[in-house]
Amino acid sequence: MVRNSVSVIDYRQPNSEIQEPRPTHHYKMRHDHLITTKQLSRGDIEAVLDRAAEIDAEPEAVAGTYDGTLLGLLFYEPSTRTKMSFETAMKRLGGDVVDMGAVESSSVSKGESLADTVRVIAGYTDALVLRHPREGAATMASEFVDVPLLNAGDGAGHHPTQTLLDLYTIRENAGLDDLTIGIMGDLKYGRTVHSLAYALTNFETTQHFISPPSLQLPREVVYDLHQQGTSIKEHDTLESVLETLDVLYVTRIQEERFPDKDEYRKVAGQYQIDAETLADAREGLTIMHPLPRVDEIAPDVDELSQATYFEQAHNGIPVRMALLDLLLGDSNE
Ligand code: NCD
Numbered sequence: 001m002v003r004n005s006v007s008v009i010d011y012r013q014p015n016s017e018i019q020e021p022r023p024t025h026h027y028k029m030r031h032d033h034l035i036t037t038k039q040l041s042r043g044d045i046e047a048v049l050d051r052a053a054e055i056d057a058e059p060e061a062v063a064g065t066y067d068g069t070l071l072g073l074l075f076y077e078p079s080t081r082t083k084m085s086f087e088t089a090m091k092r093l094g095g096d097v098v099d100m101g102a103v104e105s106s107s108v109s110k111g112e113s114l115a116d117t118v119r120v121i122a123g124y125t126d127a128l129v130l131r132h133p134r135e136g137a138a139t140m141a142s143e144f145v146d147v148p149l150l151n152a153g154d155g156a157g158h159h160p161t162q163t164l165l166d167l168y169t170i171r172e173n174a175g176l177d178d179l180t181i182g183i184m185g186d187l188k189y190g191r192t193v194h195s196l197a198y199a200l201t202n203f204e205t206t207q208h209f210i211s212p213p214s215l216q217l218p219r220e221v222v223y224d225l226h227q228q229g230t231s232i233k234e235h236d237t238l239e240s241v242l243e244t245l246d247v248l249y250v251t252r253i254q255e256e257r258f259p260d261k262d263e264y265r266k267v268a269g270q271y272q273i274d275a276e277t278l279a280d281a282r283e284g285l286t287i288m289h290p291l292p293r294v295d296e297i298a299p300d301v302d303e304l305s306q307a308t309y310f311e312q313a314h315n316g317i318p319v320r321m322a323l324l325d326l327l328l329g330d331s332n333e
Contacts, residue, residue, distance in 0.1 A: 033138075034148070038224075040199060052315070066090070075131045085320055086320055089317055114137060128148070131151075134154060169315050178204055179206070181207055181208065181249060185250055188214070246286065275304060287301065
Protein backbone atom coordinates (compact mmCIF):
# COMPACT_ATOMS: atom_id res chain seq x y z
CA MET A 1 0.00 0.00 0.00
CA VAL A 2 1.33 3.40 -0.91
CA ARG A 3 0.95 6.16 1.66
CA ASN A 4 1.51 9.85 1.55
CA SER A 5 4.12 11.47 3.73
CA VAL A 6 1.90 14.30 4.83
CA SER A 7 0.77 15.73 8.16
CA VAL A 8 1.41 13.36 11.02
CA ILE A 9 -1.04 14.05 13.73
CA ASP A 10 -4.77 13.75 13.67
CA TYR A 11 -6.22 15.13 16.87
CA ARG A 12 -9.49 13.61 17.88
CA GLN A 13 -12.36 15.96 18.28
CA PRO A 14 -12.73 16.95 21.93
CA ASN A 15 -15.05 14.58 23.72
CA SER A 16 -17.54 16.58 25.76
CA GLU A 17 -17.56 13.91 28.46
CA ILE A 18 -13.87 14.37 29.12
CA GLN A 19 -13.16 16.89 31.86
CA GLU A 20 -10.66 19.68 31.22
CA PRO A 21 -7.70 19.72 31.23
CA ARG A 22 -7.62 16.91 28.75
CA PRO A 23 -4.68 14.54 29.36
CA THR A 24 -2.36 14.55 26.37
CA HIS A 25 -2.51 10.76 26.04
CA HIS A 26 -6.01 11.19 24.63
CA TYR A 27 -4.32 12.62 21.54
CA LYS A 28 -3.49 10.09 18.87
CA MET A 29 -1.36 10.41 15.80
CA ARG A 30 -2.56 8.77 12.66
CA HIS A 31 -0.40 5.92 11.47
CA ASP A 32 1.65 8.15 9.30
CA HIS A 33 5.18 9.32 8.73
CA LEU A 34 7.45 11.91 10.30
CA ILE A 35 9.74 13.15 7.55
CA THR A 36 10.47 16.83 8.22
CA THR A 37 9.53 19.40 10.83
CA LYS A 38 7.79 21.42 8.11
CA GLN A 39 4.79 19.13 8.59
CA LEU A 40 4.49 19.90 12.33
CA SER A 41 2.15 22.53 13.72
CA ARG A 42 2.58 24.13 17.11
CA GLY A 43 -0.19 21.87 18.41
CA ASP A 44 1.59 18.77 17.09
CA ILE A 45 4.83 19.78 18.77
CA GLU A 46 3.16 20.61 22.06
CA ALA A 47 1.31 17.28 22.09
CA VAL A 48 4.63 15.41 21.81
CA LEU A 49 6.42 17.58 24.37
CA ASP A 50 3.53 17.39 26.86
CA ARG A 51 3.35 13.61 26.51
CA ALA A 52 7.14 13.42 26.95
CA ALA A 53 6.88 15.48 30.15
CA GLU A 54 4.22 13.09 31.49
CA ILE A 55 6.39 10.09 30.67
CA ASP A 56 9.47 11.77 32.16
CA ALA A 57 7.56 12.37 35.40
CA GLU A 58 6.08 8.87 35.61
CA PRO A 59 7.85 6.42 33.29
CA GLU A 60 6.40 3.40 35.10
CA ALA A 61 2.90 4.39 33.90
CA VAL A 62 3.81 3.37 30.34
CA ALA A 63 6.30 0.60 31.06
CA GLY A 64 5.25 -2.56 29.28
CA THR A 65 2.27 -1.02 27.48
CA TYR A 66 3.65 -1.93 24.04
CA ASP A 67 4.38 -5.59 24.69
CA GLY A 68 4.68 -7.30 21.31
CA THR A 69 5.30 -4.11 19.31
CA LEU A 70 8.33 -4.23 17.02
CA LEU A 71 10.30 -1.26 15.74
CA GLY A 72 12.53 -1.74 12.68
CA LEU A 73 15.86 0.12 12.68
CA LEU A 74 17.46 0.85 9.32
CA PHE A 75 20.62 2.91 9.72
CA TYR A 76 22.60 3.40 6.53
CA GLU A 77 24.85 5.91 8.32
CA PRO A 78 26.62 5.83 11.70
CA SER A 79 24.56 6.63 14.79
CA THR A 80 24.95 6.26 18.54
CA ARG A 81 22.34 8.38 20.30
CA THR A 82 19.52 8.32 17.79
CA LYS A 83 19.63 4.58 17.27
CA MET A 84 20.23 3.63 20.89
CA SER A 85 17.63 6.03 22.24
CA PHE A 86 14.98 4.72 19.83
CA GLU A 87 15.90 1.22 20.95
CA THR A 88 15.78 2.21 24.62
CA ALA A 89 12.48 4.04 24.15
CA MET A 90 10.81 1.09 22.42
CA LYS A 91 12.08 -1.35 25.05
CA ARG A 92 11.07 0.89 27.95
CA LEU A 93 7.57 0.87 26.46
CA GLY A 94 7.64 -2.93 26.54
CA GLY A 95 8.26 -3.45 22.82
CA ASP A 96 11.35 -4.63 21.00
CA VAL A 97 13.47 -3.74 17.96
CA VAL A 98 14.75 -5.55 14.90
CA ASP A 99 17.86 -3.97 13.51
CA MET A 100 19.14 -4.26 9.94
CA GLY A 101 22.65 -3.80 11.38
CA ALA A 102 25.59 -2.46 9.43
CA VAL A 103 25.07 -1.82 5.73
CA GLU A 104 28.10 -3.99 4.92
CA SER A 105 26.54 -7.05 6.55
CA SER A 106 23.06 -6.55 5.03
CA SER A 107 21.70 -7.25 1.55
CA VAL A 108 22.31 -3.59 0.75
CA SER A 109 25.87 -4.68 -0.01
CA LYS A 110 24.45 -7.02 -2.68
CA GLY A 111 22.83 -4.06 -4.38
CA GLU A 112 19.30 -4.21 -2.95
CA SER A 113 17.37 -0.98 -3.41
CA LEU A 114 16.14 1.08 -0.46
CA ALA A 115 12.57 0.65 -1.72
CA ASP A 116 12.83 -3.16 -1.64
CA THR A 117 14.50 -3.22 1.77
CA VAL A 118 11.93 -1.00 3.47
CA ARG A 119 9.03 -2.85 1.84
CA VAL A 120 10.23 -6.11 3.32
CA ILE A 121 11.16 -4.82 6.80
CA ALA A 122 7.84 -2.95 7.02
CA GLY A 123 6.17 -6.36 6.78
CA TYR A 124 8.08 -7.54 9.85
CA THR A 125 7.45 -4.52 12.06
CA ASP A 126 4.95 -1.96 13.39
CA ALA A 127 7.07 1.14 12.59
CA LEU A 128 10.38 1.97 10.94
CA VAL A 129 13.21 4.33 11.78
CA LEU A 130 15.39 5.21 8.80
CA ARG A 131 18.69 7.09 8.56
CA HIS A 132 20.21 7.43 5.11
CA PRO A 133 22.96 9.56 3.54
CA ARG A 134 20.73 10.74 0.67
CA GLU A 135 18.51 13.77 1.11
CA GLY A 136 14.94 12.81 0.27
CA ALA A 137 15.50 9.10 1.06
CA ALA A 138 12.92 9.10 3.86
CA THR A 139 10.25 10.67 1.65
CA MET A 140 10.89 8.12 -1.07
CA ALA A 141 10.98 5.17 1.36
CA SER A 142 7.73 6.28 3.03
CA GLU A 143 5.92 5.80 -0.26
CA PHE A 144 6.61 2.06 -0.15
CA VAL A 145 5.50 1.21 3.37
CA ASP A 146 2.22 1.02 5.27
CA VAL A 147 3.64 1.43 8.77
CA PRO A 148 4.78 4.79 10.20
CA LEU A 149 8.25 5.76 9.03
CA LEU A 150 10.34 8.09 11.16
CA ASN A 151 13.15 9.99 9.47
CA ALA A 152 16.24 9.73 11.67
CA GLY A 153 18.28 11.88 9.25
CA ASP A 154 18.36 12.04 5.45
CA GLY A 155 21.72 13.40 4.33
CA ALA A 156 21.89 17.15 4.80
CA GLY A 157 18.09 17.30 4.81
CA HIS A 158 16.14 16.84 8.03
CA HIS A 159 16.24 15.18 11.44
CA PRO A 160 12.81 15.82 12.98
CA THR A 161 13.05 13.55 16.03
CA GLN A 162 16.25 15.31 17.09
CA THR A 163 14.34 18.57 16.83
CA LEU A 164 11.59 17.33 19.11
CA LEU A 165 14.11 16.55 21.84
CA ASP A 166 15.84 19.88 21.16
CA LEU A 167 12.52 21.69 21.59
CA TYR A 168 11.79 19.75 24.77
CA THR A 169 15.17 20.85 26.15
CA ILE A 170 14.63 24.46 25.09
CA ARG A 171 11.15 24.52 26.62
CA GLU A 172 12.46 23.14 29.93
CA ASN A 173 15.38 25.57 30.14
CA ALA A 174 14.42 28.77 28.35
CA GLY A 175 10.82 28.52 27.18
CA LEU A 176 9.80 28.44 23.52
CA ASP A 177 8.31 31.91 23.15
CA ASP A 178 10.17 35.22 23.30
CA LEU A 179 13.24 33.17 22.62
CA THR A 180 16.48 34.47 21.14
CA ILE A 181 18.52 31.57 19.82
CA GLY A 182 21.94 31.46 18.16
CA ILE A 183 22.58 28.47 15.90
CA MET A 184 26.26 28.11 15.09
CA GLY A 185 28.54 25.93 12.97
CA ASP A 186 27.67 24.00 9.84
CA LEU A 187 24.37 25.51 8.81
CA LYS A 188 24.72 24.33 5.22
CA TYR A 189 24.94 20.58 5.77
CA GLY A 190 23.57 20.34 9.33
CA ARG A 191 20.22 18.57 9.17
CA THR A 192 19.58 19.20 12.86
CA VAL A 193 19.83 22.92 12.08
CA HIS A 194 17.39 22.79 9.18
CA SER A 195 14.81 20.85 11.18
CA LEU A 196 15.16 23.08 14.23
CA ALA A 197 14.92 26.32 12.24
CA TYR A 198 11.65 25.26 10.58
CA ALA A 199 10.13 23.99 13.82
CA LEU A 200 10.92 27.24 15.63
CA THR A 201 8.81 29.19 13.14
CA ASN A 202 5.82 27.90 15.15
CA PHE A 203 6.96 30.03 18.11
CA GLU A 204 7.90 33.64 18.81
CA THR A 205 11.63 33.44 18.21
CA THR A 206 14.52 35.44 16.88
CA GLN A 207 17.01 33.17 15.17
CA HIS A 208 20.66 34.22 14.76
CA PHE A 209 22.70 32.04 12.40
CA ILE A 210 26.45 32.11 12.97
CA SER A 211 28.77 30.41 10.47
CA PRO A 212 31.62 30.94 8.03
CA PRO A 213 30.25 32.38 4.76
CA SER A 214 30.77 29.05 2.98
CA LEU A 215 28.55 27.19 5.49
CA GLN A 216 25.58 29.55 5.66
CA LEU A 217 22.03 28.23 5.67
CA PRO A 218 20.85 27.09 2.23
CA ARG A 219 19.12 30.04 0.54
CA GLU A 220 15.87 28.14 0.18
CA VAL A 221 15.74 27.65 3.96
CA VAL A 222 16.35 31.39 4.49
CA TYR A 223 13.59 32.11 2.00
CA ASP A 224 11.16 29.77 3.75
CA LEU A 225 11.94 31.24 7.18
CA HIS A 226 11.30 34.74 5.83
CA GLN A 227 8.06 33.55 4.29
CA GLN A 228 6.99 32.27 7.72
CA GLY A 229 7.57 35.75 9.12
CA THR A 230 10.39 34.61 11.41
CA SER A 231 12.99 37.13 12.49
CA ILE A 232 16.38 35.84 11.32
CA LYS A 233 19.87 37.32 11.10
CA GLU A 234 23.09 35.88 9.74
CA HIS A 235 26.51 36.55 11.27
CA ASP A 236 30.06 35.37 10.81
CA THR A 237 31.13 35.84 14.42
CA LEU A 238 29.56 34.86 17.70
CA GLU A 239 30.77 37.92 19.66
CA SER A 240 28.31 40.27 18.01
CA VAL A 241 25.28 38.40 19.38
CA LEU A 242 26.43 36.28 22.30
CA GLU A 243 25.17 38.62 25.02
CA THR A 244 21.63 38.63 23.62
CA LEU A 245 21.18 34.85 23.46
CA ASP A 246 18.92 32.66 25.59
CA VAL A 247 20.11 29.53 23.77
CA LEU A 248 23.32 28.80 21.87
CA TYR A 249 22.97 25.69 19.68
CA VAL A 250 26.41 24.57 18.49
CA THR A 251 26.88 22.05 15.69
CA ARG A 252 29.67 19.93 14.27
CA ILE A 253 31.15 20.70 10.86
CA GLN A 254 29.75 17.78 8.85
CA GLU A 255 32.98 16.50 7.34
CA GLU A 256 31.27 13.55 5.65
CA ARG A 257 29.08 15.85 3.51
CA PHE A 258 31.91 17.89 1.93
CA PRO A 259 32.45 16.91 -1.70
CA ASP A 260 35.89 18.57 -1.50
CA LYS A 261 37.95 17.74 1.62
CA ASP A 262 40.11 20.85 1.05
CA GLU A 263 36.99 22.92 1.63
CA TYR A 264 36.47 21.05 4.89
CA ARG A 265 40.04 21.71 5.99
CA LYS A 266 39.56 25.44 5.37
CA VAL A 267 36.71 25.67 7.88
CA ALA A 268 37.58 22.86 10.31
CA GLY A 269 38.53 24.16 13.71
CA GLN A 270 36.77 27.52 13.24
CA TYR A 271 33.84 28.41 15.48
CA GLN A 272 34.98 26.75 18.65
CA ILE A 273 33.79 27.86 22.05
CA ASP A 274 35.49 27.53 25.40
CA ALA A 275 34.83 28.94 28.87
CA GLU A 276 36.70 32.14 27.96
CA THR A 277 34.69 32.75 24.77
CA LEU A 278 31.56 32.53 26.89
CA ALA A 279 32.65 35.04 29.53
CA ASP A 280 30.14 37.64 28.27
CA ALA A 281 27.24 35.22 27.90
CA ARG A 282 24.11 35.50 30.03
CA GLU A 283 24.21 33.45 33.18
CA GLY A 284 20.95 31.86 32.11
CA LEU A 285 22.28 30.88 28.67
CA THR A 286 21.42 27.32 27.62
CA ILE A 287 24.25 25.75 25.59
CA MET A 288 23.12 22.90 23.38
CA HIS A 289 24.68 20.53 20.83
CA PRO A 290 23.06 17.51 19.15
CA LEU A 291 26.33 15.58 19.64
CA PRO A 292 28.70 14.06 18.69
CA ARG A 293 31.07 16.99 19.19
CA VAL A 294 34.54 17.03 17.74
CA ASP A 295 36.35 20.18 18.88
CA GLU A 296 33.66 22.86 18.67
CA ILE A 297 32.94 22.84 22.43
CA ALA A 298 36.04 22.69 24.65
CA PRO A 299 35.83 20.34 27.65
CA ASP A 300 36.05 23.29 30.08
CA VAL A 301 32.53 24.32 28.96
CA ASP A 302 31.19 21.06 30.42
CA GLU A 303 31.82 22.45 33.90
CA LEU A 304 29.65 25.53 33.31
CA SER A 305 26.10 25.57 34.64
CA GLN A 306 24.96 26.64 31.15
CA ALA A 307 26.14 23.39 29.50
CA THR A 308 22.98 21.44 28.66
CA TYR A 309 24.03 19.04 25.89
CA PHE A 310 24.15 15.87 28.00
CA GLU A 311 20.74 16.62 29.49
CA GLN A 312 19.59 17.26 25.90
CA ALA A 313 20.80 13.80 24.83
CA HIS A 314 19.01 12.18 27.79
CA ASN A 315 15.79 13.87 26.75
CA GLY A 316 15.87 11.68 23.64
CA ILE A 317 14.36 8.86 25.69
CA PRO A 318 11.09 10.43 26.98
CA VAL A 319 10.63 12.34 23.71
CA ARG A 320 11.02 9.24 21.54
CA MET A 321 8.82 7.25 23.94
CA ALA A 322 6.16 9.96 23.58
CA LEU A 323 6.46 9.98 19.81
CA LEU A 324 6.16 6.20 19.56
CA ASP A 325 3.21 6.27 21.93
CA LEU A 326 1.39 8.91 19.89
CA LEU A 327 2.14 7.16 16.60
CA LEU A 328 1.34 3.63 17.71
CA GLY A 329 -1.36 4.41 20.24
CA ASP A 330 -4.36 3.38 18.17
CA SER A 331 -3.22 -0.20 17.83
CA ASN A 332 -3.03 -0.52 21.59
CA GLU A 333 -6.60 0.32 22.40
C1 NCD B 1 23.40 14.59 14.43
C2 NCD B 1 23.10 13.97 13.07
O1 NCD B 1 23.27 12.76 12.87
O2 NCD B 1 22.67 14.74 12.22
N1 NCD B 1 23.60 13.63 15.43
C3 NCD B 1 22.52 13.16 16.14
O3 NCD B 1 21.63 12.54 15.61
N2 NCD B 1 22.48 13.47 17.44
C4 NCD B 1 24.45 15.62 14.40
C5 NCD B 1 25.80 15.30 13.83
O4 NCD B 1 26.08 14.18 13.39
O5 NCD B 1 26.63 16.21 13.85
